[in-house]
Amino acid sequence: MKIVPGEIKTAQLHAYLLGAIAPRPICFASTIDNNGVANLSPFSFFNVFGSKPPILIFSPARRVRDNTIKHSLENVYETKEVVINVVSYNMVQQMNLSSCEYPKGVDEFVKSGFTPVKSDIVKPYRVKESPAQLECKVLQVIETGKEGGAANLIICEVLCMHIDDNVLDETGKIDPHKIDLVARMGADHYCRASGSAVFDVHKPNIELGVGVDALPAHIRHSKILTGNNLGMLGNCTVIPIVSEDFWDDRLTSILKECSHDEDTKRDALHQYAKELLDGGDVNKAWQVLLGEG
8 A cells, every 4th residue: 555645635644644653652731721720631642852851742733624723732822831641551541531522621630530639840730640740841832734634743841750659660760560551553542561562672782783684694594583583683792603502402303303404404493593582592592593504
């Protein structure tokens, strides 16, 4: 499928974009108008864009169907302040309720059953049930257009951050399984960023991986190893030497039983190496692959 913006309806393009650019973190924005009326609304056009200064950007886009703007955006223009609350799994249904388009002046804290907490610096309230709440001042609003679907980029600077101690691990860092965040996908779909959905990918940092191009040809052109497997091998800083200290009964058995057929031996070794890589044991996988020679 090929899509060129302008050749299909905006609503269709909107759906494809939200289905493809996912999952997206949720900005649960608490604002207040000049009369002191609170507003609470979720937005998934959102992320963090710096740490010094700490910058968050979210976008209450113009409604596609009728080209109107959100009450949150109106309040931001009035007060230049917002509290951005994150959304955990145990509050997602209440968050969803708050997204109903209640008339202006209706307090979504009341409608959705969330508890407002007075902020330390800004006027909008924090959401008590949220595991992390960020008090922000609005630096700038960038309007990208005037038609339905156009973004309004609200650029915020974090003035104060509140974190529930219960989501921290023993080192004081946020534990993804304890904070249990949810993210927005396309249509009515969400995903939960905890449990088996969370996995680790070790960063190269300043040490350079050898790269997939440096892998021996029989590994690089494997019929069994996946792109992820090759990426793990290529992320190693050196190609190790063969060491029989890593050899086990299965490797020894493969080398012995398949010695008569190089193709069969290679496939068996690559299958074993794939299992090791999928389990995170890169060092042993290398020894299996190098044992081919």
